[in-house]
Amino acid sequence: MSATVHRVAAWFHRHPRARLAALLAAPLAWLVIAYLGALGVLLVSSLWSVNTFTGDVVYEATLDNFRTIFTDPVYGTVVLRSVLVAAAVTVIDGVLALPMAFFMAKVVAARYRQWLLVAIVTPLWASYLVKAYAWRVMLANDGPLDRLFGGPGYGLTATVLVLSYMWLPYMILPVYAGLDRLPDSLLEASADLGGRPGRTFRSVVLPMLVPSIVAGSVFTFSLSLGDYITVQIVGGKSQLIGNLVYANIGAANDLPFSAALATIPALIMVVYLLAIRRTGALERL
Structure with missing residues (x-):
């Protein structure tokens, strides 16, 4: 186990760009999941609709919301x-x-x-x-x-x-x-x-x-x-x-x-x- 760890450490030492990429992996993952993921959820949610009788969210893609925004003065x-x-x-x-x-x-x-x-x-x-x-x-x-x-x-x-x-x-x-x-x-x-x-x-x-x-x-x-x-x-x-x-x-x-x-x-x-x-x-x- 220790030999494997030493080989991995030596490989990262010889490849500084890989070491930098490994250090940036966590922040980049947070950016993708927390920020871009939230924007993705926002966009997906905007394609849903609400049932006018029950008030429940209908999870089917539609452009009605955007159609209303762009057509209603x-x-x-x-x-x-x-x-x-x-x-x-x-x-x-x-x-x-x-x-x-x-x-x-x-x-x-x-x-x-x-x-x-x-x-x-x-x-x-x-x-x-x-x-x-x-x-x-x-x-x-x-x-x-x-x-x-x-x-x-x-x-x-x-x-x-x-x-x-x-x-x-x-x-x-x-x-x-x-x-x-x-x-x-x-x-x-x-x-x-x-x-x-x-x-x-x-x-x-x-x-x-x-x-x-x-x-x-x-x-x-x-x-x-x-x-x-x-x-x-x-x-x-x-x-x-x-x-x-x-x-x-x-x-x-x-x-x-x-x-x-x-x-x-x-x-x-x-x-x-x-x-x-x-x-x-x-x-x-």
Whole structure:
């Protein structure tokens, strides 16, 4: 037995790639079974249906759920609204993250950067629900924002505002990492050639930051696209995909239709990832 163990150990020693493959076998198995397996179960469940009389799940493949989603204008409106909300959150976070990350990476003294990073990351440690309900209080009628600015109240505007706050750190961190890798010599060379700060930012900094911005957008877009808690808390009567999934699992007790709805954000993200893969953004994640 010991001789066999020694021969196996010697073989792995002579073949480092095989040793690496053996070490990665467990994580890869977990990925395939837990993650890809769960997506497979979701897809299979979306092909089932529910008996309208008994409420039991009918385990026969059918495309009725997807046919309903793509032919009923109500669901089409909800899907479009969800995509537009996610896109708006991504654009707002990108606009806010650029100057903040630039200040952290290129303006402030190096000894203060770690403290600013801590300040950016700290909100992520707070409870999601606590932050969402705090915004509900601020957005309420006669709340702080209403008294100061005549706040937007509850609705899509409030949803975009709260989601932008929630996911802003996920945009700042990739952009900051991209700026931190940007050599200061490029900025100095642009200044020596007469480039003004605005021109330097547009012509030198921004093109090199595109992969980092796109990498951040993967987080902000995907997290906003599938969110339903914020919409429940501050969205008023607005409905997004996540709310429909939750409603069909709970009150309607229609698990197959909920699974079909849940595949829509997954398909949208697959298309989005395929569209951005050539920008090099996926290597920045």
